[in-house]
Amino acid sequence: MSDQVINPAIRPVFTGDPTHQQDSTGEIHDHGHHEHHKDNFITKYIFSQDHKMIAKQFLVTGMFWALVGGMLSVIFRVQLGYPNQAFPILETIFGKWAPGGIISPDFYYMLITMHGTILVFFVLTAGLSGTFANLLIPLQIGARDMASPFLNMLSYWFFFLAGVVMLTSFFLPDGASDVGWTAYPPLSGVREASPGSGAGMDFWLIGMTLFIFSSLLGGLNYITTVLNLRTKGMSMSKMPLTIWALLITAVLGLLSFPVLLGAAILLIFDRTIGTSFYLDNIFINGHALANDGGNAILYQHLFWFLGHPEVYIIILPAFGLVSEVLATNARKPIFGYRAMILSLLAIAIIAFVVWAHHMFVTGLNPFVASVFVFLTLLVAVPSAIKVFNWIATVWQGNIKFTPAMLFAIGFVSMFISGGLTGIFLGNSALDIELHDTYFVIAHFHIVMGVSAFFGMFAGVYHWFPKMYSKMMNNTLGYIHFWITIVGAYLIFWPMHYMGLAGVPRRYYSFDAFQSFNMFGSLNEFITLAAMLVFFAQILFLINFFYSIFYGRKLTTANPWQSNTLEWTTPIKAGHGNWPGDLPTVYRWPYDYSKNGDEYIPQTTPLREGETGGH
Amino acid sequence: MTTVLVVLAVVMFALVIFQLAKTTEFVAILRGEDKTRLESDRINSRLMMAFLIAGMAALFWSVVYFKKYMILESASVHGEWIDSMFNVTLLFTGIVFILTQIALFYFAWRYKHTKERKALYYPENNKLEMWWTVIPAIVLTTLVVIGLYRWFQITGPEPKDSNVVEITGKQFNWMLRYPGKDGKLGENRFEYITEGNGVGIDFNDPRSMDDFMPSEMHIVVNKPVLLRIKARDVIHDVGIPYFRVKMDAVPGLTTRFWFIPTITTEEMRKKTGNPDFVYEIACDQLCGTGHFGMKGIVVVETQDEYNKWAASQKSFYELGIKGTAEETKFADISKQLKNAEAAKANMKHE
Numbered sequence: 017m018s019d020q021v022i023n024p025a026i027r028p029v030f031t032g033d034p035t036h037q038q039d040s041t042g043e044i045h046d047h048g049h050h051e052h053h054k055d056n057f058i059t060k061y062i063f064s065q066d067h068k069m070i071a072k073q074f075l076v077t078g079m080f081w082a083l084v085g086g087m088l089s090v091i092f093r094v095q096l097g098y099p100n101q102a103f104p105i106l107e108t109i110f111g112k113w114a115p116g117g118i119i120s121p122d123f124y125y126m127l128i129t130m131h132g133t134i135l136v137f138f139v140l141t142a143g144l145s146g147t148f149a150n151l152l153i154p155l156q157i158g159a160r161d162m163a164s165p166f167l168n169m170l171s172y173w174f175f176f177l178a179g180v181v182m183l184t185s186f187f188l189p190d191g192a193s194d195v196g197w198t199a200y201p202p203l204s205g206v207r208e209a210s211p212g213s214g215a216g217m218d219f220w221l222i223g224m225t226l227f228i229f230s231s232l233l234g235g236l237n238y239i240t241t242v243l244n245l246r247t248k249g250m251s252m253s254k255m256p257l258t259i260w261a262l263l264i265t266a267v268l269g270l271l272s273f274p275v276l277l278g279a280a281i282l283l284i285f286d287r288t289i290g291t292s293f294y295l296d297n298i299f300i301n302g303h304a305l306a307n308d309g310g311n312a313i314l315y316q317h318l319f320w321f322l323g324h325p326e327v328y329i330i331i332l333p334a335f336g337l338v339s340e341v342l343a344t345n346a347r348k349p350i351f352g353y354r355a356m357i358l359s360l361l362a363i364a365i366i367a368f369v370v371w372a373h374h375m376f377v378t379g380l381n382p383f384v385a386s387v388f389v390f391l392t393l394l395v396a397v398p399s400a401i402k403v404f405n406w407i408a409t410v411w412q413g414n415i416k417f418t419p420a421m422l423f424a425i426g427f428v429s430m431f432i433s434g435g436l437t438g439i440f441l442g443n444s445a446l447d448i449e450l451h452d453t454y455f456v457i458a459h460f461h462i463v464m465g466v467s468a469f470f471g472m473f474a475g476v477y478h479w480f481p482k483m484y485s486k487m488m489n490n491t492l493g494y495i496h497f498w499i500t501i502v503g504a505y506l507i508f509w510p511m512h513y514m515g516l517a518g519v520p521r522r523y524y525s526f527d528a529f530q531s532f533n534m535f536g537s538l539n540e541f542i543t544l545a546a547m548l549v550f551f552a553q554i555l556f557l558i559n560f561f562y563s564i565f566y567g568r569k570l571t572t573a574n575p576w577q578s579n580t581l582e583w584t585t586p587i588k589a590g591h592g593n594w595p596g597d598l599p600t601v602y603r604w605p606y607d608y609s610k611n612g613d614e615y616i617p618q619t620t621p622l623r624e625g626e627t628g629g630h
Numbered sequence: 631m632t633t634v635l636v637v638l639a640v641v642m643f644a645l646v647i648f649q650l651a652k653t654t655e656f657v658a659i660l661r662g663e664d665k666t667r668l669e670s671d672r673i674n675s676r677l678m679m680a681f682l683i684a685g686m687a688a689l690f691w692s693v694v695y696f697k698k699y700m701i702l703e704s705a706s707v708h709g710e711w712i713d714s715m716f717n718v719t720l721l722f723t724g725i726v727f728i729l730t731q732i733a734l735f736y737f738a739w740r741y742k743h744t745k746e747r748k749a750l751y752y753p754e755n756n757k758l759e760m761w762w763t764v765i766p767a768i769v770l771t772t773l774v775v776i777g778l779y780r781w782f783q784i785t786g787p788e789p790k791d792s793n794v795v796e797i798t799g800k801q802f803n804w805m806l807r808y809p810g811k812d813g814k815l816g817e818n819r820f821e822y823i824t825e826g827n828g829v830g831i832d833f834n835d836p837r838s839m840d841d842f843m844p845s846e847m848h849i850v851v852n853k854p855v856l857l858r859i860k861a862r863d864v865i866h867d868v869g870i871p872y873f874r875v876k877m878d879a880v881p882g883l884t885t886r887f888w889f890i891p892t893i894t895t896e897e898m899r900k901k902t903g904n905p906d907f908v909y910e911i912a913c914d915q916l917c918g919t920g921h922f923g924m925k926g927i928v929v930v931e932t933q934d935e936y937n938k939w940a941a942s943q944k945s946f947y948e949l950g951i952k953g954t955a956e957e958t959k960f961a962d963i964s965k966q967l968k969n970a971e972a973a974k975a976n977m978k979h980e
Contacts, residue, residue: 121919121920122919125921200864200865202865203864203917203918209863209918295882296881298863298864299823300801300863304820311883347743348749349753350753353754354754378885379880379883382782382786385781386782389778390774393770396766397763397766400762400763404730404759404762405759410734410741411733411737414748415671416743417671417674417675429735432730432731439723443774443781444778446716448784452876491654495651498681509689510692517871521914522916522922528925529925531910555647558644609748
C-alpha cells in the first residue's frame with residue numbers, strides 16, 4: 017500500500033454547493049459561513065445536500081422498511097405456526113387476502129416475495145450502506161461533504177421513489193409480486209403464471225430499476241469521495257476499516273448492479289414486447305405461448321451475477337462497522353489491520369466468481385459447477401481470517417460493554433454460525449440434499465440477515481451521538497440486544513433440523529406431505545420467537561426516536577474516546593463538518609492502549625521515535 | 631376484542647420496560663456514571679458467559695431431540711456418499727464452531743472492563759495469521775476434493791442397465807411417462823402438447839405407442855433409474871429427500887438425474903414403524919401459488935413386483951387417445967407441422 021499522501025486540499029474541489037469550496041488549506045470560502053447559510057426547512061430536512069442529513073434520511077427510511085419487512089414476516093409466520101387457524105383480525109385488516117381470517121396462498125407468496133425484496137435491497141443495502149457510507153465517509157476521511165452532494169441527494173430520492181413504487185404495488189387489485197425475491201422467469205416472465213406476475217411484477221421491475229439507479233449514484237459518489245477527498249495525511253493505509261469496507265462495497269455494487277439492470281430490462285422486454293430472452297416452449301393455462309428459443313437459466317446467471325456480490329454488499333459494511341466498534345470498545349487495535357484489508361479485497365474479488373453456486377441443481381454442466389465449488393469454498397479462507405482476527409481483537413482487551421459492543425460481539429457469533437453452514441451448501445454434492453430446504457433459509461438469514469442487522473445496530477448505537485448529539489438509553493439497548501440474539505438463534509437454528517428432514521422453502525402449508533408435516537409445534541415455537549424478536553425491535557425504535565428528542569444531551573465531543581476523525585468535529589457539526597481547517601492525520605486509527613495512553617486520536621502528531629504505521 | 635386486548639397488553643408491556651429503562655438512567659446520574667458503567671459491564675460479561683453455556687446446552691439437547699425427525703440415513707447409493715460427506719463436513723465445522731464460539735464468549739467474559747485492567751497493545755502477529763490462513767485452506771481443500779470426487783460420480787453417465795422414467799412438471803402436479811414393453815421412450819414434441827396429450831407425445835413414432843403414464847412412480851430396488859426431467863410452463867424441481875435427489879425442471883430443457891434406490895417402500899415401513907410410509911416427490915422450486923401442494927409418490931419395490939405392475943399398465947395411447955377427439959387433434963397438428971416443414975425445406979431449395 018502506498019503511503020503517499022494524497023491531499024485533496026491542494027486541488028480545489030467543487031462540492032456542489034458554491035458556498036463550500038475548499039481552498040488550499042481546506043478552509044471554506046466564506047461566501048456564507050456553513051453555520052448560518054440560509055437553510056429553510058425544505059433544503060435542510062427534505063432536499064438536503066448535507067451528507068449527514070442524507071445519512072439520516074437513509075436510516076429512517078431503512079427503519080420504516082425494516083418495520084414493514086419484519087411485519088410481513090410476522091404475518092406469514094402466523095400461517096406457518098398456526099396453519100388453518102382463523103384469526104378474524106387478519107380478515108378485518110387484509111380483507112380478501114385473508115378470507116375467514118386465514119391467509120390465502122396468494123397473499124402468503126406475496127408476503128414472502130416482498131419480505132425478501134424489502135429486506136435485501138431496501139433495508140440491508142440502502143438502509144445499511146446508504147446510512148453509513150453517507151455518514152462516515154466524509155467524517156472519517158476528513159472531507160467537507162461527498163464529492164457530489166447533488167448526486168448524493170438524487171441517490172436518496174431515487175431510493176425513495178423505488179420505495180413508493182414498491183409500496184403502491186401492495187394495493188394493486190392482484191397484489192404485489194408473488195414470484196419470490198429472485199423473480200425467476202418463466203414464473204415472473206409470463207403474466208398469467210401467477211396472480212402477482214401481472215401488474216405486481218411490473219411495479220416490482222420498475223421499483224428495482226429505480227433502486228439500481230439510486231445504488232449506482234450512491235456508489236459512484238462513495239468511491240470518488242474516498243479516492244479524492246481524503247484530508248492531509250489520510251493515506252489509504254491510515255483509513256479506518258469502515259472506510260475500506262464501504263469503498264469496496266461501493267465498487268462491488270458499481271460493477272454488479274448494472275448486470276441486474278440488464279437482466280431486468282430483458283425481462284421487461286419478454287413481458288411487454290414479446291421477445292424471448294428467457295422463454296421457450298411454454299404451455300400454460302391450456303394454451304401454448306409463441307415465445308421460442310429463450311433460456312430460463314440465462315436469467316439466473318445474470319441475476320446471481322449481481323445476487324451473489326449483493327450478499328457481500330450487505331455484509332461488508334457490517335464487517336467495517338463491527339471492526340471499528342470492536343477495536344474502540346475493547347480498547348485495543350484491530351488485530352491484523354493489513355490482513356483485514358487484504359481479506360476484504362479477496363472476498364470482494366471472489367464474490368464475482370461464485371454466482372453459479374446458487375445453480376448447482378439447474379442442470380448446470382457438472383464441470384462448470386465444479387469450478388464454482390472450488391471458488392466458493394475458497395471464500396471461506398478470508399472469511400475465517402476475519403473471524404479469527406476479531407476474536408484476537410477481543411482477547412486481552414479491556415472491554416466496555418456498550419450496546420454497540422454487544423451487537424458487535426453478537427455479530428461475530430452469528431457470522432460464525434451462518435458462515436460455517438455455507439461450507440455445506442457450497443459443496444455441490446451436499447447441495448443436492450440441502451438446496452432449497454429450510455437449511456438454506458437458516459444459513460442465509462443467520463449469515464447475512466441477522467449478522468448484517470447486528471452490524472447495523474452496532475453502527476446505530478455507536479454513531480447515534482454523532483448523528484443526533486444525544487445519547488440513546490443503554491438499558492433499553494441491553495434488553496434489545498439480549499432478546500434479539502437469543503430470539504434470532506431460537507428462530508433460525510432449528511430450521512437447520514427442518515432442512516435436514518428435507519422440508520422445502522416457500523411452502524404455504526405442509527399438510528399435503530407426510531414427510532414434512534411433523535414440525536407443527538416447532539413451527540409454532542419459531543413463530544412465537546419471531547414475534548418476540550419483532551417486539552424487541554419496537555423497543556429499539558422507541559429508544560431511537562425518543563432519544564432523538566428527549567435523550568440525554570451529549571456533553572463531550574468524543575463519548576467513546578475513539579481515535580477516528582468524526583469525533584474531532586463539534587458536538588453539533590454543521591454542513592462542512594469542521595468549523596475551521598480540516599484536520600491533519602498523523603497516525604493509523606487504532607492506537608488504543610499504546611505506550612500507556614488509552615487512546616491516541618489520528619490527529620495527534622507522532623512522538624519522537626514513533627512510526628506512523630502500526 | 632381479544633386481539634385488541636393483546637395488542638394493548640403488548641403496548642403496555644413495552645411502555646413498562648421503557649419506563650424502567652429510563653429510571654436506570656436517572657439512577658445512574660445519582661449514583662455516578664462510572665459506577666453504573668462498571669456494573670453494567672459486569673452484568674453483561676456474565677450474561678455473555680451464561681449465553682455461551684446455555685446456548686451450548688440447548689444446542690446439544692436440540693440435536694438429540696430433533697434427531698428422530700432428520701433423514702440421516704438416505705435410501706439410495708449416492709445418498710450414502712452424501713451422508714458421509716455431510717458427517718465429515720460436520721466434524722470439521724463443528725470443531726471450528728465450538729472452539730470459536732467458546733473463545734469469543736470466554737474472552738468477552740474474561741476481559742471485561744475494570745479500573746485496573748490495561749488492554750494489551752497487540753496489533754499483529756504474522757505467524758499466527760499465517761497459521762489461520764493455511765489450516766482453513768488445507769481443511770477446505772480436503773472438503774473440495776471429497777466433494778468433487780462424489781459430485782462427478784453422481785452427475786456422471788448413468789449405468790447402461792438403467793430404467794428410464796420421464797417426469798414432467800406443470801402447475802401443479804407431475805406427469806410421468808414410462809417406456810412400454812419395447813423399453814424405449816417415444817419422441818415428444820412441444821407442439822403436440824394439448825390438455826389431453828400433456829407431455830406432447832409423438833404418436834407417429836412407433837416407440838410411443840406402448841408408452842404409459844401412471845400416476846405413481848414405481849422403481850426397482852437396487853437397480854439404477856434415470857429420470858429425464860422436463861417442465862412445460864415454469865421452472866419446477868424434482869426433490870425426493872430420502873434419495874437425496876434434486877434437479878430443476880426447466881421449460882425448454884431436459885435435465886437428468888440417476889440414482890439407485892436401496893430400500894423398498896415395504897422395508898421402509900417396517901424400519902420407520904409407520905405402516906403408511908411413502909416416498910414423496912416435492913417440488914423444490916417456487917412455481918406459483920399452488921407450489922406447496924405439488925406432490926408425487928414413489929414406490930420402491932422388488933423386480934417381480936415391478937414387472938407385475940408394469941404389465942398391468944395400459945399404454946397412454948390406448949387409454950387416452952385412441953378413438954377420441956384427441957386423436958384427430960393430434961393428426962391436425964402433425965399435418966400442420968409437416969406442411970410447415972415442407973415449406974421450410976422448399977425455401978431452402980430455392
